[in-house]
Amino acid sequence: MSPVYLWVLITLPGVLGAGLCLAGRVADRVAGPVGVTAAAAVTALAIGVALGRPAVAVPFVAGADFGLQVDALAAVVLPTVAVVALLVLIFAAAERGGDVPRAPSRFFGLMLLFLAAVLITVAAGTLPALVLGWEVMGATSYALIGFRWQDVDRVAGGATALLTTRAADLGLYLAAGAALAGGSALELTGLPGLPAPWRDVAAAGVLVAALGKAAQLPFSFWLSRAMLGPSPVSALLHSAAMVAMGGYLLLRVAPLLAATGWAATVAAWAGALTALVLGAVAVAQQDLKQLLAASTAAQLGFVVLAAGVSAPGGGTAQLVAHAATKALLFLVAGAWLTALGTKQLAGLRGAARRWPVVGVCATVGLLALAGAPPLSLWATKDEILAAVRDISPALAVVTLAAAAVSAAYAGKVLVLLWIRPSAEVVREVEDLFDTEEPGTRRVPRTAQTVLIPLAVGAATLGVLALPPLAAELAAAVGAAGEPESTPVELIGSGVLALLVLAAVARWGTPAPGWAVNWLYLDRMVTRLVVDPILWLAAALARFDDAVVDRGVTGAADGAVWVAGQAERIESTRIDATVRGVAAAVRRLARQARRPQTGQLYQYYLQVILLLLGAAVLLILVT
């Protein structure tokens, strides 16, 4: 496999995306086809490199290469990202309402740029490459979330996402600095070998960055705000790409976490708690996309947990299966939003009956999310559970509870979607239509078609976590001998999921205020971080006005005073001297004018006399 394909893989979407962005309105007509074609090419290339596993490196910064490599983990994730991106772009190109048709060129350009950044991140073999992909990913995600920049709150949502993840990203720089200080060549595989203090610093930095990106506690709130972006954006960013990259990074550096001793535990607990708490948040949501967002954070909690308990096989399987599932669900939400103009659960009551294909696909996705056997997330979650079980019973309990909670929120949506509404309810539902945007009342055939492969993925990708593939995957990603779930466990968890589903269908779900409002995380951050910083800035501004500015003004006043003194001296003494000299020169000049009579012969006479005088002088001297 030639490394050239790897370069093409990342430069093709990057160059095309930048080109579309720069072309602007001119390229609107071709943007969709170009985007889809590029994504298709990327998919083909991704599959190619996944099979060929090339690695390249070029000198980038002093002491570190820009390295890309496709190891087993990347070989699994790269095609996943590419396929999801392709399907999402096809869906977006097929949409006739919503946000995308407003500026297709910008949308597809940014999406392609984002895709290129994700591909770099996935394939990154060194920290500089990782940072590069990471940063471009963050920047493009901001632009994509704030795609409808005319709405201030959407742009603000993008800013929140960007600022939060950026703040967490600093950890990556910290890690890079620690790696440099520790004498490493900034290769990801070299991080576990760092000397003690630097290794801990690097692990902490990577952990913070990954948790931030993956919307784990305490950073989860930004994901809520990010739901203001277009649905295809959510489908890509919050399923296979950006958020997933946080989990992916932790899977990548799982050896580093394990090497420190404490970081793995922190990651495991953070993941488990997120899975539980955000699951509860999801249960309380009344907005489909908000629910899906919370569920994304929760599901990625399992991935983070897997990284923390050194079960990269299960984590990878969870990542891939969740990507398919969540992309499917976000696209479904987007399709309904475009068609019906609402994403309120109340407004979507009975929506599954309107378009059967969409409804069935949504059901498959939701069942998978719930962990119902034999769908994908049931198997992957169990594999992680098997790993947790050996490490800490407490953690196992929390994890199990989180799995049950996920069945609860999935069941809540499922019930609402398939409900056969009464006439009164139908009126209620129709009142909610078009409250968020004017709906088109139709889902394009292409968009419906796209959902099918995703649904198939959501249903079947569980094989990655089942024998015989599970052991092979675990061995490939470097965790041979990872514990596998026993049939009993599998059956047990499946039964648990089905029981919870049944309970939800029967009794409904609670909606506590703390969960509806995402644990008040947003407010807490405002109080604890934003307000103090603003106060500090105001204080600094006052300091600037009161001290620095006054100093400058004082210096200027002093200079003016000195200048005044100098001016007095100049006008009295120097001026007088100059005048005196000028007067003397004038007198001399007046004298000098006297010989200038204008009469030629007098000039001659003067010359003769002068020359005679000179001759006499010469004779006298010699």
Add this chain to the structure above:
Amino acid sequence: MTLQLVLVVAAALFSVGVYGALSQQVVVMVMMGLELMLNGVILAAVACYWFLTPTPTAQVVLLVVIAAMTVEMAMGFAVATLLHRSRNSDMTDMATDLRG
């Protein structure tokens, strides 16, 4: 025939030229005075060549003197023509623009 005697002749020519340059009012006549002075210079230079240093360098000096005469004549005629055209006069007394 000695150097001194030839130089005295040259001095005589020069002095006559000086008289002309000082006394004449007409531009062209003034130029004649200047020419006469240079005539004396030529004679003196040749005398020095013959009696003191019979080298080709002396001839170069003479060539330079002749060139100087040429320049003087050309510029003198040009200025005189200009003066005559603009003032309808060829008297140096009327061209006193350089009065200080």
Add this chain to the structure above:
Amino acid sequence: MVDPAVPLTAVLVAAGLVVLTTVTAVVDAGLRDPAMRDRATGRSWVSRRAGAVLVPVVGTVRLLRQHRRTTVAADSLLWRVGVVGLPVVALLMAALVPVGPGTVADSSVGIVWFNALDVTVWALVWMAGWGPNSVFGLVGGYRFLAQGLAYELPLMFALTAPAVAAGSLRLADVVAAQDGLWFVVWMPVAFVVFCLAVAGFAVWGPLSHPAGVDIAGGVFAELSGVDRLLMLAGRYALLTAGAAIGVTLFMGGGSGPVLPQWLWLAVKTGLLSAALIGLGRRLPTLRADRFAEIGWLILLPATLLQVLVVAVVAARQGGG
């Protein structure tokens, strides 16, 4: 200046040459003088020939007997100098020519001397025009100066060409340098310009504007008696002397087979004079203002190119 060693024969040959050709030319002029023409148009062939032969004698005698015309407030001194000066200058030119046995005035800077003499003609012709205090005469004198300015610079460069080729300013050296190939062959431009200049200082042919009929003969207007005779003679003498110099510079001087050197010189000079006289009679007179532009814009660059060619050739031959 006159080298005592030069045989008397040389002086005689040179002077004789000039006088002979001058007389011939005067005969020619006499034949065309309207006053004389009647005498040459006898009815019979014999009387016509006899009249023709007698014309110069009669004409000369007539001019010698004629009283001088006087004009008001004439500047006689300058007038006389101008009139007498022309034949004298012609004789001095002839003295420069290397005739068979030797040269009357053999100067190491003969070519420059010739040039100085031809410039002297400027002063003389102008004086002859100025002297009688006559408008036509003065106009003729001015015309001559204007014309002189136009032909003099080309002439100087035309003279430079043979000097460069011969590597010497001595006329005898120039003659010697033409052993084998006459300079006229590869310096045609210089030769033509030279001949034009000869016509110019002889107030002849196309350059006879200073003596034009439109101003009643110009510098000749007020001349009478012996003055007129001298001036006319001087004019033809200049033409002849110029031809002699031209032969020396461009046509190999006295070199030639069988015949003695002085005879070859005489033959060539006679031929060139005849050509000059004949051509001059057949060409129209050029106005001085027209000729000024021709001289500056055509002749001067042409002679400069000629000198360049000659200089390159001379340099390639090893500096002459």
Add this chain to the structure above:
Amino acid sequence: MSIGIAGTVVFWVLAVIAVLAGAAVFWVDSMARATYALAVSFVAVGIQVLLLGLSYIGVITVLMMIMEMAIMAVYMIMFMGMNPALMPMSMVHGKRTAVATATGLFLALTAGILLAPWPARSGDPVPDPTAALGEVLMGSKMLVMIVVSAVLLATVIAALVLALPRGRYDRFGDDLRRRPPTDPQPGGVGR
């Protein structure tokens, strides 16, 4: 090397002629005569130069000065517009001062000439001074000729600029496109 008795006699006769003709320049009443008196003075000095062995320089002096005086005569007549020999001409100023200065200068120069300790002659003239001059001009003294040529070119241009009453804009029009140019006196080449 000497010029012989005859040469000496000729030299002094020429010296007298030169000085007298020079004086005549400011003595005679006629412009033309004054001009040619100066020419005579120059020719006399030129022949003196010739006698002292510098044939080329001497001839050149004669050539140049006759030419110059012929032109100068034209200017004299042109500017003064005077009838020859008719009008007593005395256009002088400060004659007394001039005479005094000239006399004083002559006396001072003579005194200097007679009192100065002149060195002895060094070396003999070369047989062919003209060729020697050429060698020197093309060799060690070439810079002199280069400078002189530049000065002469500048003089030509400056003199034309000063003296010409009409410039190219007068001839070719304001846009320099008029063909043929308007001249008060048409020339000889094609016009």
